[in-house]
Amino acid sequence: xxxNIFSTISFDIFDTLVKRRVANPYDIFSVIExxxxxxxxxxxxxxxxxxxxxxxxxxxxxxxNIDDVYKEINLENTIKKRAEQLxxxxxxxLSYPNREIIALFNxxxxxxxxxxxxxxxxxxxxxLERILTxxxxxxxxxxxxxxxxxxxxxxxxxxxKFIKENRIDASKHIHIGDNKKSxxxxxxxxxxHTMLIGTKVKNLDYNSKTGLSDQEKGxxxxxxxxxxxxxxxxxxxxxxxxxxxxxxxxxxxxxxxAHDLQQNGxxxxxxxAREGEILKKTFELLYPNIFECHYLYxxxxxxxxxxxxxxxxxxxxxxxxxxxKNITVSNFLNYIxxxxxxxxxxxxxxxxxxxxxxxxxNVSENxxxxxxxxxxxxxxxxxxxxxxxxxxxxFNQENFNGRIAIVDIGWNCTMQSAIERLVVDRNxxxxxxxxxxxxxxxxxxxxxxxxxxxxxxxxxxxxxxxMGMSGPLEMMTTAHHGTTLAYKEEGGNVIPVLGESExxxxxxxxxxxxxxxxxRGALQFIKQMKNCPSLLQWDVSxxxxxxxxxxxxxxxxxxxxxxxxxxxxxxxAIELTMLDPNAHGLVGKNSIINGFWNxxxxxxxxxxxxxxxxxxxxxxxxxxxxxx
Numbered sequence: 001x002x003x004n005i006f007s008t009i010s011f012d013i014f015d016t017l018v019k020r021r022v023a024n025p026y027d028i029f030s031v032i033e034x035x036x037x038x039x040x041x042x043x044x045x046x047x048x049x050x051x052x053x054x055x056x057x058x059x060x061x062x063x064x065n066i067d068d069v070y071k072e073i074n075l076e077n078t079i080k081k082r083a084e085q086l087x088x089x090x091x092x093x094l095s096y097p098n099r100e101i102i103a104l105f106n107x108x109x110x111x112x113x114x115x116x117x118x119x120x121x122x123x124x125x126x127x128l129e130r131i132l133t134x135x136x137x138x139x140x141x142x143x144x145x146x147x148x149x150x151x152x153x154x155x156x157x158x159x160x161k162f163i164k165e166n167r168i169d170a171s172k173h174i175h176i177g178d179n180k181k182s183x184x185x186x187x188x189x190x191x192x193h194t195m196l197i198g199t200k201v202k203n204l205d206y207n208s209k210t211g212l213s214d215q216e217k218g219x220x221x222x223x224x225x226x227x228x229x230x231x232x233x234x235x236x237x238x239x240x241x242x243x244x245x246x247x248x249x250x251x252x253x254x255x256x257x258a259h260d261l262q263q264n265g266x267x268x269x270x271x272x273a274r275e276g277e278i279l280k281k282t283f284e285l286l287y288p289n290i291f292e293c294h295y296l297y298x299x300x301x302x303x304x305x306x307x308x309x310x311x312x313x314x315x316x317x318x319x320x321x322x323x324x325k326n327i328t329v330s331n332f333l334n335y336i337x338x339x340x341x342x343x344x345x346x347x348x349x350x351x352x353x354x355x356x357x358x359x360x361x362n363v364s365e366n367x368x369x370x371x372x373x374x375x376x377x378x379x380x381x382x383x384x385x386x387x388x389x390x391x392x393x394x395f396n397q398e399n400f401n402g403r404i405a406i407v408d409i410g411w412n413c414t415m416q417s418a419i420e421r422l423v424v425d426r427n428x429x430x431x432x433x434x435x436x437x438x439x440x441x442x443x444x445x446x447x448x449x450x451x452x453x454x455x456x457x458x459x460x461x462x463x464x465x466x467m468g469m470s471g472p473l474e475m476m477t478t479a480h481h482g483t484t485l486a487y488k489e490e491g492g493n494v495i496p497v498l499g500e501s502e503x504x505x506x507x508x509x510x511x512x513x514x515x516x517x518x519x520r521g522a523l524q525f526i527k528q529m530k531n532c533p534s535l536l537q538w539d540v541s542x543x544x545x546x547x548x549x550x551x552x553x554x555x556x557x558x559x560x561x562x563x564x565x566x567x568x569x570x571x572x573a574i575e576l577t578m579l580d581p582n583a584h585g586l587v588g589k590n591s592i593i594n595g596f597w598n599x600x601x602x603x604x605x606x607x608x609x610x611x612x613x614x615x616x617x618x619x620x621x622x623x624x625x626x627x628x
Contacts (some may be wrong), residue, residue: 002316002467003104003109003115003174003195004581005106005172006042006113006172006173006174006193007113007172007173008113008114008115008116008166008172008173008174009108009114009116009173009174009175009176010115010116010117010118010162010173010174010175010176011101011105011117011152011175011176011177012116012117012118012119012175012176012177012178012179012182012183013119013121013131013132014103014119014121015098015178015179015602016139016176016178016183016197017097017101017102017105017117017135017137018095018096018097018131018132018135018137019097019098019229020091020094020095020096020225021094021095021096021188021222021225021226021229021535022094022222022225023218023221023222023224023225023534024050024221026047027218027221027222028087028090028091028094029046029047029050029051029087030047031090031094031222031535031538032046032047032050032083032086032087032090032216032534032535033045033046033047033448034537034538034539035040035086035298035534035537036079036083036092038259039082040053040082041469043264044075044083046075046079046083047077047207048249048506048590049073049074050069050073050083052072053070053072053073054069054350055448056072057069062152063146063147063149063150063151063152064122064147064260065122065123065124065147065420066084066088066122066123066124066127066169066257066549067084067124068122069122070083070084070363071250075562077338077350080320081355086534087496088123088124088127089534090534091127091131092127092130092131092134093135093531093533094533094534094535094536095131095135096135096531097135097136101176101197102135102136102137104176105137105140109135109138109139109140113343114141114166115139115140115141115142116140116141116142116144116162116166117132117140117142117143118142118144118158118159118162119135119143119144119145119146119153120146120152120153120154120158120182121145121146121147122147123145123482125143125148127618128143128145129143131303135330137584140503141166144158144161144162144167146158146328149161151188152181152182153182153187154181154182154186155186155468156186156189156263157192159175159186159187159190159192160190160519162190163190167612170190170192171191171193171550173191173192173193174192174195175187175192175193175194175195175382176194176195176197176221177194177196178196178197179479180196181479183196184196194342194497196497197335201226201533202231202232203453204224204227204228204244204548205240205244205552205557206244206245206548206551206552207224207548207551208551209221211603212458212543212544212546212547215541216541216543216544216547217544219538219540219541219544219545220523220544220547222535222538222540223248223252223540223544223545223547224242224272225314226525226529226532226535227243227244227247227248227525227548228526229528230243230524230525230528231243231244232519233329234524234548236517236521237356237559237560237563238513238514238518238521238563239279239517239518239520239524240521240607241518241552241560241563242517242518242519242520242521242522242523242524242525243415243521243522243524243525243553244521244548245548245549245552246476246477246518246519246521246522246525246549247288247521247522247523247524247525247526247529247601248525248540248545248546248547248548248549249545249546249549250279250282250522250526251282251286251525251526251529251540251545252276252452252541252542252545252546253279253435253452253542253545254279254282254283254287254526255284255286255406255538255539255540256452256539256540256542257283257407257433257452258286258287258290258291258526258536259539260433260450261291261405262272264431265363265403266403266404266405266431267291267292268291268294268399268402268403268404268405269283269291269292269293269294269404269406269407270294270295270296270398270400270403270404270405270406270407271283271293271294271295271296271406271407271408272296272298272406272407272408272415273295273296273297273298273479273481274297274299274478274479274481274482274483274587275408275409275474275477275478275479276295276296276379276407276408276409276479277295277479277480277481278409278477278479278519278522279407279477280293280295280407281410281523282522282523283569284524285479285523285526285527285530286526286536289321292311294398294399294400296338296398296400297484297496297498298415298443299415299483299485300321300322300335300414300415300418300486301334301335301337301413301484301485301486302387302391302484302485302486302487302496303391303414303418303422303481303485304320304321304335304414304418305336305387305486305619306384306387306390306392306422307320307384307388307418307421307422308320308336308337308380308384308389309381309384309385309387310384311384314364314370314373315364316373317336318363318364318374320417320418320421320442321335321363321414321418322414322442322492323335323360324360325359325361326357326359326360327357327358327359327363328354328355328356328358328607328623329347329352329353329354329355329356329358329369329372330354330355331360332358332360332363332369333354333376333536335385335518336373336380337380337383337384337486338379338380338383338385340354342376342379343376343379345370346375346376347372349375350366350368350369350371350375351368351371352369352372364523380555387487388422389484389485390488390489391422391487391494393421393424393494394487394494394496395423395426395588400423400428401423401426401427401428402423402427402428402429403429404428404429404430404431404485405430405431405432405433406431406432406433407421407432407433407434407475408431408432408433408434409434409435409477410434410435410436410437410438410451410466411434411436411437411438411463411466411472412438412440412441412442413432413433413437413441413442413449414442415445416430416432416442416443416448416449417441417443417444420443421564430448431448431449431450432448432449432450433449433450433452434449434450434451434452435451435452435453435466435542435546436445436452436453436454436455436462436463436466437449437450437451437454437455437456437462439456439460439463441456451542452542452545453542453543453545453546454466454542455465459542460542460552461621462543463616464617464620464621464624464625465550465553465554465603465617465620465621466553467601467602467606467620467624468553468554468601468602468603468604468616468617468621468624469552469553469554469601469603470601471569471576471578471599471600471601472552472553472564472578472601472604473549474569474600475511475515475567475569475578476515476518476519476522477519478502478503478515479501480501480504481498481501481504482498482499482500482501482502482505483499484496484497484498484499485497485498485499502510502568502570503515508619509545509568510567511567511568514563514567524604533557548625550617553601553603553604553617554603554604554607554616554617555607555613555616556604556607556608559609561579561604561607562620564578564579564601564604565579565581566579566580566581567579567582569601576600577598577599578594578599578600578601578604578605579601579605579608580595580598580599580605581598583595583596592609595609596609596616602620603616603620604615604616606619606620
């Protein structure tokens, strides 16, 4: 249709010029209820009361405004007054411009043709005008609001009034809107030309509510609505994965963390290296200058070694650390703070080789390794004592005392367990916050840690699901520095000794650029959500926030599988290939079976090899449970 033939034009507002960051307009009431419940420390049931009030006022008055609605709400006056204030505020916060239609609007403004806005809306003029200003909508001739004019678009009353007041030639006027009844049929009955815009939402790569409860489905719909706000402007495929799959995890986790810290009166937070780097960055973007945030250079090795000080036996040592499944003798020595070159005679005497592979899961039962430890025990204990002295000084430097939170990705709480042993004589009370806490974790007190997505007694199936997709998750959240190997003194201070980064070292690996892009995409989502303070109050469950990553992890699209072909992930010093496109056959070095066990994305690997839609997440869960 050639719009230049029309002398005047009018636009609907909501879902035409302006969109909301919600799946359904009624979701706004749930956002308000969330805020009210926190502010007044009680369940207000505002959302259901607000819907009931709307239905009740419609029976009394056909044309009503927001004040009329609130007169029908049965809430204590202070809460009700705050709710009405919040409704205006949240409507403003969650509104964003529909740029495609605004571009059309601006064409008419530029052509100096009269442009009008016509809306069936209960909100007051001031709130609507603030929304329009926020969305960059200027230059219109007049705004018509049904509750002010006491007539509405539906049925044609508001159109007739608009035509009469402005002496509009209906045959040369066009109205643009999204509602078939009020924006098309009712306008046509008044002789006005119409243009109905599509309401189809932008396609997302991952969008399924399967497996979620009704409440989680509502939370997930809110997340998806916010992803759609900017997804069309993200053209890089790696960034889009981060934006669509990781962003909501970081956002939901940060909100959950902030709320729990506030409830428990904890203000001092230590984000643990290395995944803590992006967790801290996200948290400080959303909650700047509220908490005392620190970054603690630690690793399983750097904490385990000093925690071995005072250990009586080989069994005491190996019980205190979670070894990966596949390690070498050299890896074992590194975990206890030694280099194989320092103890090579002892290695030879024990009948082992430094490069020999051993099972990390069964180290305590390996008699040769136990014999080796007996031979090197004296050297090891000197390292344990030295590193214990250093880390105690490091804790003092970092003000690691009092009531504190430690934050990390998860899963076995090995580092928290080591820290608790190291600070046992200090005035320190620690609570750990993680994406997930495994059932058989290393903690003595199970109440000293909590998991956002899962923890013992809640959503424990996700322990196995995440194990089967840990490769891409840990790659996306990795820091740009290497692991903390140990501590040393320099200039009177204790500093961490860092190893070279697997990806961002002296020679950047091919995975470095995708990691940067995925993290940038996730942080774009965080920055977008920061502009909606009301959504920081939203209690989004871990399952809902993680759901897009879960869909990506268990049924990755072919285009995404191809992107990850050949990408490496590192478990200790063992190099794993997430998805090996060259694996084939059932036997041999390059067999499909070997490819499976050498993959850190086992659920995605099964999907890539077998192609057909099977519940690969549940298949992997059964496999892991049988190995227990």
